[in-house]
Amino acid sequence: MTDLLLSQIRAGQETQFGTDEYVVNLGPQHPSTHGVLRLVVRLDGETVKETTPVLGYLHRSIEKICENRTYPQCITYTDRVDYVSAMSVNYAFAQAVEKLMGIEVPVRAQWLRMIMVELQRIASHLLWMGSFAGDLGALTPLLYGMRERERIIDLFEMTCGQRLTYNYIRIGGVMIDILPEFVPKCRAFLDYFEDRIDEYEGLLTYNPIFLERTKGVGVITPEVGINCGVTGPALRGSGVSCDVRKKQPYLFYDQVKFEEALGQDGDCWSRYRVRMDELTQSVSIIRQCLDRLEPGPIEAKMPPVLKAPAGGEVYSRIESSRGEMGVYLVGDGTAKPWKAKFRCASFNNVYPLDQLTRGWKLADIMAVLGSMDMIVPEVDR
Amino acid sequence: MGEKIVGMAAALLHGLYGFLHLSALAPVLDTVVEAVVMFAFVAVFVMFLVWMERKVSAHMQSRIGPNRVGPLGLLQTLADAIKLTIKEDVKPVKRDKVPYFIAPIVAFVATFMGLVVIPFDKGVVVQDLNVGILYVIAITGFTVVAILTAGWSSNNKYALLGGFRSAAQIVSYEIPLVMSLVPVIMVTGTLSLKSIVDYQAQAGYWFVLPQLMAFLIFLTSATAEANRAPFDIPEAESELIGGFHTEYSGVKFAMFFLGEYIAMVVSASVATAVFLGGWLAPPFLGFLHLPGFVWFVLKILFMIYLIMAFRWTFPRLRVDQLMDFGWKVLIPLSIINILVTGFVILKGL
DSSP: OHHHHHHHHHTTOOSTTOOOOEEEEEOSSOTTSTTTOEEEEEEETTEEEEEEEEOOTTOOOHHHHHTTSOHHHHHHHHHHHSTTSHHHHHHHHHHHHHHHHTOOOOHHHHHHHHHHHHHHHHHHHHHHHHHHHHHTTOOHHHHHHHHHHHHHHHHHHHHHSOSSOOOOEETTEESSOOOTTHHHHHHHHHHHHHHHHHHHIIIIITOHHHHHHHTTSSOOOHHHHHHHTOOTHHHHTTTOOOOHHHHSOOTTTTTSOOOOOOOSSOSHHHHHHHHHHHHHHHHHHHHHHHHHOOOOOSBOOOOSSOOOOTTOEEEEEEEETTEEEEEEEEEOSSSSEEEEEEEOHHHHHHTTHHHHHTTSBHHHHHHHHHHTTOOHHHHHO | OHHHHHHHHHHHHHHHHHHTTOGGGHHHHHHHHHHHHHHHHHHHHHHHHHHHHHHHHHHHTTOOOOOSSSGGGTTHHHHHHHHHHHSOOOOOTTSOHHHHHHHHHHHHHHHHHGGGGOOOBTTBOSOOOTTHHHHHHHHHTTHHHHHHHHHHHTTOHHHHHHHHHHHHHHHHHHHHHHHHHHHHHHHHOOOOHHHHHHHHHHHTSOTTTTTHHHHHHHHHHHHHHTTOTTSOGGGOHHHHTTGGGTTOOHHHHHHHHHHHHHHHHHHHHHHHHHHSOTTOOOGGGGGGOOOHHHHHHHHHHHHHHHHHHHHTTOOOOOHHHHHHIIIIIIHHHHHHHHHHHHHHHHHTO
């Protein structure tokens, strides 16, 4: 055998030492994929030749379930569509139903919703920051993010009793009014939190290794981003203005002052930068909401059984923490939607992954995937 | 002080040999006793280090850390060790049996043997080899064999990738590691760690001052040698799960784990002896009259604290960036450092 090999080597034949692709399964059980996303990666050594996301490991057919539930019952399921940002999905669904049925929501409820959704955005971005840094091997930011997120969760718990799946924003208003001590506690948190943002910047933003890992990595050009349907901070990192809060204001976003955070390069670092800027913007938005909060009813007057008009059809969208969150509903005159469909940002944000990682190293997949802020329940629903 | 204690212990021991009529075997028995004492010391010290790592990380991450088992959670590591020992040893069916079994032993033994030449105090050293530094580097270089073997024999794709990465990394970082020690060897003219410390005692300064660059290069390369973050790509959790030790569990995993910590102790000890004046008391703290051994351990702890602080602060480098850093930054810097030192010696400055 050895002689055979040697003679082959001498003859310049490399049949025994031919190179081959190295196919690695990242997931569905893997520390980097934030859940059960499966990536089939074809490698040439450490270099990525192809990345194929395999979806469906967390499919729970939430949309089909919604078609068999009454409209108010559906809200509970929307929590599970994106459990890291449950308030946003609650609101997205409630907004669609209100549009479908023409329900007028009281002013106070709208302000409350805005406060909650923005707090949720901060909480979601904090968790993202931690897991993104974790993907790059820095484990400390996760705990920093969790520490502040905890205080937001406490605010939510104080209001609606839940810490993850809130079921707080209901059709026609909100579940319950905030407690009197909510406002001072929230303000105290915002003051405390602004200093913490500087801490994150000091720990991570300009760390040389962090810059090395994220600058120029996974560049989404505006064309690729738009063609793939990428939305939210992932697209704004490329400098494309696409904030639904600005483009199609819902709630009272047209009455508060805030900047749309935009990046330039479209790389992982720009996406990181955009989300960090959004933290500051959200703080400012919440402050303005708290200032304008006035006593009043928190729920619209509605019939006991909500029925959508037959043939009624609505698509409404919001800017969720991860990007554009759309809800499409078709009513058929009964208390249940004939068709419900969620358009989730994560699904489209995973889409350009193959293009972005081809020719890069294995470790860059984690950087790109992490920077997209993908969450599996949103991808699979 | 350390010398006195060792002398007393030796006298006692030799008395015991005489009492047991074993005087003829004294050299062999001495070695055995030394090995056992060393092992006991290292085992306890490493347990402390694991606890310290968890406390340091907890402190940096605003957590509390282990605080249930024993006072301040000090016995946490013991509990973990017991857990790992009685745990089922899960083995992949299609592993390559012999290398799979040997790899953790090699990883552990190779790093552990590095401690033989470490002078913990004046006269307290298991074997003061005249090629001490060479020996430490050669013996700790063995870990790459263990890691590569582990990665290959596990029959696991992540483990194999981890093994390859580790081989590339350790081979690259061994070079600046050695080259950062060369200037000190040039100045002192000896490879024995003990003599290097003696030289610093006579010269009245520690090599960290004139050779700050070499110290920093050594610190960086030693962190990489020990597979610690930000150079922990062989076991990069976010992409390779456990890297080369993905398929190891129970005691075998513990061997790798201990090996990593002992490697850290060895690196820190070499750095302490070569750059930080070994067992010598800092000049401004000489009035404390602490035994040299205590100073040595304190300096080791300081070094290890630095390495731990790196881990909990920095993200991980990518494999090509790691190679770039080693070959394009550290190696040229250490060559320049050697040249400058040589020039200074030549001119007799």
